[in-house]
Amino acid sequence: MTGIEWIVEAHGCDPQSLAEMPRLQQLFADMVREIGLRPVGEAQWHQFPASPQSQQPGGITGLCLLAESHLAVHTFPEHGSLCLNLFCCKPRPQWDFGKYIKKHFAAQTVNVRQLERDYATASGLKVFAKAGGR
Amino acid sequence: MTGIEWIVEAHGCDPQSLAEMPRLQQLFADMVREIGLRPVGEAQWHQFPASPQSQQPGGITGLCLLAESHLAVHTFPEHGSLCLNLFCCKPRPQWDFGKYIKKHFAAQTVNVRQLERDYATASGLKVFAKAGGR
Numbered sequence: 220m221t222g223i224e225w226i227v228e229a230h231g232c233d234p235q236s237l238a239e240m241p242r243l244q245q246l247f248a249d250m251v252r253e254i255g256l257r258p259v260g261e262a263q264w265h266q267f268p269a270s271p272q273s274q275q276p277g278g279i280t281g282l283c284l285l286a287e288s289h290l291a292v293h294t295f296p297e298h299g300s301l302c303l304n305l306f307c308c309k310p311r312p313q314w315d316f317g318k319y320i321k322k323h324f325a326a327q328t329v330n331v332r333q334l335e336r337d338y339a340t341a342s343g344l345k346v347f348a349k350a351g352g353r
Numbered sequence: 354m355t356g357i358e359w360i361v362e363a364h365g366c367d368p369q370s371l372a373e374m375p376r377l378q379q380l381f382a383d384m385v386r387e388i389g390l391r392p393v394g395e396a397q398w399h400q401f402p403a404s405p406q407s408q409q410p411g412g413i414t415g416l417c418l419l420a421e422s423h424l425a426v427h428t429f430p431e432h433g434s435l436c437l438n439l440f441c442c443k444p445r446p447q448w449d450f451g452k453y454i455k456k457h458f459a460a461q462t463v464n465v466r467q468l469e470r471d472y473a474t475a476s477g478l479k480v481f482a483k484a485g486g487r
Binding site (some may be wrong): 226267306 | 354355358360362364393394397399401414416417418420422423427429430432433436438440442466468470471472473474
């Protein structure tokens with residue numbers, strides 16, 4: 220049996236949006252609803268303090284334990300970037316990460332990689348698709 | 354700036370060991386100490402119920418929010434497998450995932466992939482190394 224991990228990097232985002240906790244929490248809520256994920260317990264959130272060298276607010280990390288595996292997000296307002304992981308050990312419909320992140324975080328580019336996570340047969344080694352344009 | 358994500362799959366593990374919460378918690382504790390990670394808050398753990406079709410106990414998921422990004426583990430006793438992610442947004446020393454997982458979970462094979470997670474310059478697309486043998 221093969222799981223899939225979506226590994227997403229978004230760049231050129233609006234830095235303020237990357238520091239807004241409710242906006243990040245809404246991302247998780249929308250993914251859970253639209254992809255049909257099943258959280259196991261509450262998501263964990265942390266906002267880091269702003270770097271003294273940076274004019275930008277501190278980034279946010281969120282983790283959510285799913286019946287399907289996990290969901291993780293990290294934002295870097297100082298770089299205008301966001302990193303997202305979704306690991307599903309069972310098949311799930313494709314979700315348009317690029318469209319969502321461009322709309323809600325004003326990303327200029329969104330890269331989506333899909334990795335096989337083969338947890339049953341020890342053959343899950345390749346990165347089999349790069350989806351989503353810059 | 355480029356982060357690294359280590360993506361690990363171990364197969365042929367001892368199923369009982371994959372269902373022992375203290376053993377999984379020790380994995381995180383050892384990684385934190387040996388790699389020099391800095392957890393932000395307590396790790397979150399969940400043990401799934403055993404599948405009625407399986408003779409094996411239920412798998413365990415653990416997530417830990419780090420100052421460096423995150424650490425995630427999922428075990429599948431019914432498949433004798435374990436999946437681990439460590440995302441570090443700053444350079445960290447290499448850690449011998451294979452040696453540890455073979456020793457503590459009796460894995461027969463451990464595959465380690467390293468992915469660049471480029472959160473600053475939008476160029477982090479390649480899987481640049483496959484380390485650890487089967």
